[in-house]
Amino acid sequence: MSTNSLFSLNSALYEKRKGVYPKAITGFYRRLKWIIMAVTLTIYYVTPWLRWDRGPYAPDQAVLVDLANRRFYMFSVEIWPQEFYYVAGMLIMAGIGLFLVTSAVGRAWCGYACPQTVWTDLFVHVERFIDGDRNAQIKLARAPLSPAKLARRSTKYAIWLAIAVATGGAWIFYFADAPTLFAAFVQGEAAFVAYATVGVLTATTFVLGGFMREQVCIYMCPWPRIQTAMLDEKSLIVTYKDWRGEPRTQGLKRTIEADYPVESIASQLQPKAARTGDCIDCNQCVAVCPTGIDIRQGPQLGCITCALCIDACDKVMLQIGRPRGLIDYATLDDAVVEKAGGTATPVIKTLLRPRTLIYFALWAGIGIAMLFSLGERARLDISIDPDRNPRFVQLSDGQVRNSYTVKLRNMEARPRTVDVTLSGLPGAVLWTESGSRDAASTSVRLALQPDAATKVRMFVAAPASGPAQSRYQIVAVPTDGVPGTNTARPAEASVTFERPEASR
Amino acid sequence: MAHKHIDEATGTPTVGHEWDGIEELDTPLPRWWLITFILCIVFAVGYVIFYPAIPLANSATPGTLGWSSRGDLAKEMAADTSRRAPVFKAIAITPLAQLPANPALLAQAIEGGRAAFKVHCVQCHGAGAAGSVGYPNLNDDDWLWGGDLGAIEHTLINGIRNPDYDETRNSQMPAFGEILGNAEIEAVITHVRSLSGLEKPSLAGATVFADNCAACHGENGKGNRDLGAPNIADSIWLYGGDRKTLKHTITYARGGVMPRWNARLNPVTIKMLAAYVHSLGGGEAGPPPVPAEVAEASTRVDE
Numbered sequence: 001m002s003t004n005s006l007f008s009l010n011s012a013l014y015e016k017r018k019g020v021y022p023k024a025i026t027g028f029y030r031r032l033k034w035i036i037m038a039v040t041l042t043i044y045y046v047t048p049w050l051r052w053d054r055g056p057y058a059p060d061q062a063v064l065v066d067l068a069n070r071r072f073y074m075f076s077v078e079i080w081p082q083e084f085y086y087v088a089g090m091l092i093m094a095g096i097g098l099f100l101v102t103s104a105v106g107r108a109w110c111g112y113a114c115p116q117t118v119w120t121d122l123f124v125h126v127e128r129f130i131d132g133d134r135n136a137q138i139k140l141a142r143a144p145l146s147p148a149k150l151a152r153r154s155t156k157y158a159i160w161l162a163i164a165v166a167t168g169g170a171w172i173f174y175f176a177d178a179p180t181l182f183a184a185f186v187q188g189e190a191a192f193v194a195y196a197t198v199g200v201l202t203a204t205t206f207v208l209g210g211f212m213r214e215q216v217c218i219y220m221c222p223w224p225r226i227q228t229a230m231l232d233e234k235s236l237i238v239t240y241k242d243w244r245g246e247p248r249t250q251g252l253k254r255t256i257e258a259d260y261p262v263e264s265i266a267s268q269l270q271p272k273a274a275r276t277g278d279c280i281d282c283n284q285c286v287a288v289c290p291t292g293i294d295i296r297q298g299p300q301l302g303c304i305t306c307a308l309c310i311d312a313c314d315k316v317m318l319q320i321g322r323p324r325g326l327i328d329y330a331t332l333d334d335a336v337v338e339k340a341g342g343t344a345t346p347v348i349k350t351l352l353r354p355r356t357l358i359y360f361a362l363w364a365g366i367g368i369a370m371l372f373s374l375g376e377r378a379r380l381d382i383s384i385d386p387d388r389n390p391r392f393v394q395l396s397d398g399q400v401r402n403s404y405t406v407k408l409r410n411m412e413a414r415p416r417t418v419d420v421t422l423s424g425l426p427g428a429v430l431w432t433e434s435g436s437r438d439a440a441s442t443s444v445r446l447a448l449q450p451d452a453a454t455k456v457r458m459f460v461a462a463p464a465s466g467p468a469q470s471r472y473q474i475v476a477v478p479t480d481g482v483p484g485t486n487t488a489r490p491a492e493a494s495v496t497f498e499r500p501e502a503s504r
Numbered sequence: 505m506a507h508k509h510i511d512e513a514t515g516t517p518t519v520g521h522e523w524d525g526i527e528e529l530d531t532p533l534p535r536w537w538l539i540t541f542i543l544c545i546v547f548a549v550g551y552v553i554f555y556p557a558i559p560l561a562n563s564a565t566p567g568t569l570g571w572s573s574r575g576d577l578a579k580e581m582a583a584d585t586s587r588r589a590p591v592f593k594a595i596a597i598t599p600l601a602q603l604p605a606n607p608a609l610l611a612q613a614i615e616g617g618r619a620a621f622k623v624h625c626v627q628c629h630g631a632g633a634a635g636s637v638g639y640p641n642l643n644d645d646d647w648l649w650g651g652d653l654g655a656i657e658h659t660l661i662n663g664i665r666n667p668d669y670d671e672t673r674n675s676q677m678p679a680f681g682e683i684l685g686n687a688e689i690e691a692v693i694t695h696v697r698s699l700s701g702l703e704k705p706s707l708a709g710a711t712v713f714a715d716n717c718a719a720c721h722g723e724n725g726k727g728n729r730d731l732g733a734p735n736i737a738d739s740i741w742l743y744g745g746d747r748k749t750l751k752h753t754i755t756y757a758r759g760g761v762m763p764r765w766n767a768r769l770n771p772v773t774i775k776m777l778a779a780y781v782h783s784l785g786g787g788e789a790g791p792p793p794v795p796a797e798v799a800e801a802s803t804r805v806d807e
Contacts, residue, residue, distance in 0.1 A: 389632030
């Protein structure tokens, strides 16, 4: 270990990670964490395998980010790149949702739902399964390398690695047809980027979940800083009620002594003991903490508010016959009130305060607006790009022609037929590249490919007499829409017809 | 280093400065951070060895891998050339008249022609192919030598009025300043302008026209594409339809020149250019195609 001795020449240069060996615990918050872990991991691993029938012209994967074809499918919703504002809206909702959750219940995201927390939790359970609980883990860590230790270590790493591969592997299925990609992947025929993505995500899962753990939260992640700034005096955070716990006693016995009536001889002889708090300094809150902090030092950056210390402390309080909640969710305002002997505000009242209600209204408003516009959005769209060079063409019979590149976007997963009709330009006719002016009229029927943009070159000829620029309309009327629904809604474009300035 | 002040609240040494009672903690880095930092330095050393890195007077140190951005470009260009090769091959073996029967291949030919046009044709015909005085507008429906695919390709291959090239499209309008008198020229100008309704008909001009011009431009002034004689009865003027310009045209004659492109471009590019020019809006239908085996060439190359 020559590098280590080199490093320790100056002991202040770095600090070795202090091992954190969280003790197993049961309780309300542990059960809640189990449920959230099961739900989030199931969503993550299973979602790409869900099927959703969209007919023969679109993929049948329920959730698919089809980057190659620039389509985003989410159950019945299909989003085209120009509709990306729906994704932006979802991100804004996620942001406001974080404000809402943080102002209400503090860093609940960190404690329960953050992938770093969920996967670390999973890895910790694997570790416990192989190495035993806290004490056995500490013992094993201190033990010299032996075949038994090597066997345990390699078993643990193998399971971690398997989880990491599954995690990295699941990610790529969101971007391609999952069964096809899975078959190609195991046969070694998938694209290089698929293997590279799985490789990188396997490595990050393995390292961040197995070794970095709380270092990610404390040193790497910006959220703790941001969320800390979003907390206020009315946010529920994991709190050690020092006014109830202090001064600490060294064990159960003296706590019971402390409960002797004040007039007892013992308490008169030991006036100090009469005022001991509920904390018996059993260190269970520290032992169960996945980030290795001591919550009794107050709110701190290292606390991800996973609430496992609440479970641990409640258990001890039950054993020594004291009321639960020496460590509990409480607001800073509650702390002041309770310290002065008052009763804390009921939780429901803390949650329903103007700040959280405004966040909720904003969050819900954006969601409802997006749902409404999703239902109302057009699935047929026309955009007309006029030729700018030349803006118009003099035809031999004296008329003037304008040329356009027309894009018809059929966002439904079926072939469609539309009549593209011109109106508001007297004497004008239109035709496309496959037609001819001789057979032209004010309308042309076009077949649109399913779930695609059809690009057509279109020509409009009109008499030369008239203003240099006249506005007119081009409308694409579906011939196959269901009346009364937005599939029957025509797509309209306003176009300018250009003529030579000096008309004869 | 010896006597560091230790902050009481955190137990961490301070860096030793103090500003109005505010001190800075000297919190040690996590070990993994330091290791990452050292690995970055190791990476940088490797990078300098393997890749071009240190700037010298004229270039940089080459690096042992021999990588260069120019080499990358050459590789990408080569890859793109081989990507396009099947399309070029398909266009090469498909007769031009058969191209419209294969819309996908036609679209690719038009795009290829658009690119080639921007390089070789815009100097005279303009970026939008709208031409200018003396250089025909290729968007309109008026063609001097013919506007179907075959005629356009023929013009492209052989050019117009190329000296020393027998196959070139050729014709020459006489300079009538040496043949007609001033009054006759003025009269025929009136007649020519009357053909497209710009002036009232002139009987004298009609006679001059019938005697001198109708041989090439036709009795009604509709032109003759075999001779490249313009239709002068329509609304399109190559050099201008006002009296002054027409007087110059008739007195001194006109005759534009276009290079023959078979000397510079390969047949596939010329074919693509013909398809592009034909697609601009004025393209005419060719003679009915003779039944021939349509080339079954693969047209989809990407995706």
